[in-house]
Amino acid sequence: MNETVKKTGFPLLLVLIGLAVICGFTYLFIEIGEGLLEKEVKSFDSFIIEALKIMETDALDLVMLFITELGSVWFLTICSILVILILWLRSKDGWGIAAFFLAIAGGGTITRVLKQHYDRGRPSINPEIDAVGFSFPSGHSMGSLIFYGFMIYLLLKSRNPKSIKWALISISSTLIFLIGFSRVYLGAHYPSDVLAGYLAGTAWLMLCILALEWIEWRTHYHIRPFRSIRQFFVKKFHANPHK
Numbered sequence: 001m002n003e004t005v006k007k008t009g010f011p012l013l014l015v016l017i018g019l020a021v022i023c024g025f026t027y028l029f030i031e032i033g034e035g036l037l038e039k040e041v042k043s044f045d046s047f048i049i050e051a052l053k054i055m056e057t058d059a060l061d062l063v064m065l066f067i068t069e070l071g072s073v074w075f076l077t078i079c080s081i082l083v084i085l086i087l088w089l090r091s092k093d094g095w096g097i098a099a100f101f102l103a104i105a106g107g108g109t110i111t112r113v114l115k116q117h118y119d120r121g122r123p124s125i126n127p128e129i130d131a132v133g134f135s136f137p138s139g140h141s142m143g144s145l146i147f148y149g150f151m152i153y154l155l156l157k158s159r160n161p162k163s164i165k166w167a168l169i170s171i172s173s174t175l176i177f178l179i180g181f182s183r184v185y186l187g188a189h190y191p192s193d194v195l196a197g198y199l200a201g202t203a204w205l206m207l208c209i210l211a212l213e214w215i216e217w218r219t220h221y222h223i224r225p226f227r228s229i230r231q232f233f234v235k236k237f238h239a240n241p242h243k
Contacts, residue, residue: 018210022203029137029199032192033118036136041192048191049123052184064182065129071144071179072130073108080104080147095219099212100150107146107204111139114200124187131188138189141180141197142204148172149205 035041069075083100087093120136130140152172155165180194 015210015214018206022206025199025203029196029203032196032199033136036118036120036192045190045192048184055185060185064185067175067178068129068140068182068186068188070175071140071182073139073143076104076143076147083151095212095215099208103146103150103205103208104143106208107142107201108139110200110204111137111142111197115139120193122188123190126186126188129186129188131186135189136193136196137200138180138183138193138197140183141189141194142201144179145176145198145201146205148176149201150209153209
């Protein structure tokens with residue numbers, strides 16, 4: 001196998017695996033969305049909500065109120081602007097900025113469209129914790145997964161010391177979980193809203209990252225992958241026409 005095909009085959013395999021994972025997460029999201037009125041989803045939501053009521057304390061309320069703000073629109077918007085400035089000042093990474101902006105802005109748009117489509121009411125309405133409008137999927141969960149997930153992606157690609165890199169990745173991963181947890185604890189969302197937000201957010205984030213990696217890979221190697229593979233098999237066929 002020639003060098004071009006070697007450089008082409010593995011990235012293509014990763015893309016195919018990534019697309020398969022995206023399809024799987026999308027399928028699970030659709031299954032939850034279609035089952036909102038079914039007994040299984042209602043039982044799942046009720047069980048977790050009742051379990052969390054046992055944990056309620058005034059101190060934990062304050063902690064959850066703080067954590068939920070870390071996934072709010074205003075906070076993630078400010079952080080996103082800072083990330084774009086850092087990417088531009090440090091590396092002039094135009095494609096990275098474009099992918100990050102698409103992930104954040106596109107995620108917000110997708111959330112609004114999905115909320116309008118499923119038209120699910122919230123467990124409780126409380127403007128003080130940004131619990132207004134439709135409930136499914138959770139915008140905090142989806143937005144935090146996309147933002148902090150992209151931060152994890154950037155950290156994995158960075159040249160920071162491993163100890164710092166993995167400490168920040170652990171913090172980001174924990175924040176993603178805690179923000180979703182806070183939305184259920186505070187009564188702003190059903191557990192299925194949060195789970196659906198994670199699924200939709202992961203699918204969209206992976207799609208944006210795959211697109212970015214694909215563009216950077218093609219730019220780096222100056223290869224047209226599908227043409228390279230087609231030429232490889234054509235040459236093999238002409239070299240062995242009777243096999």
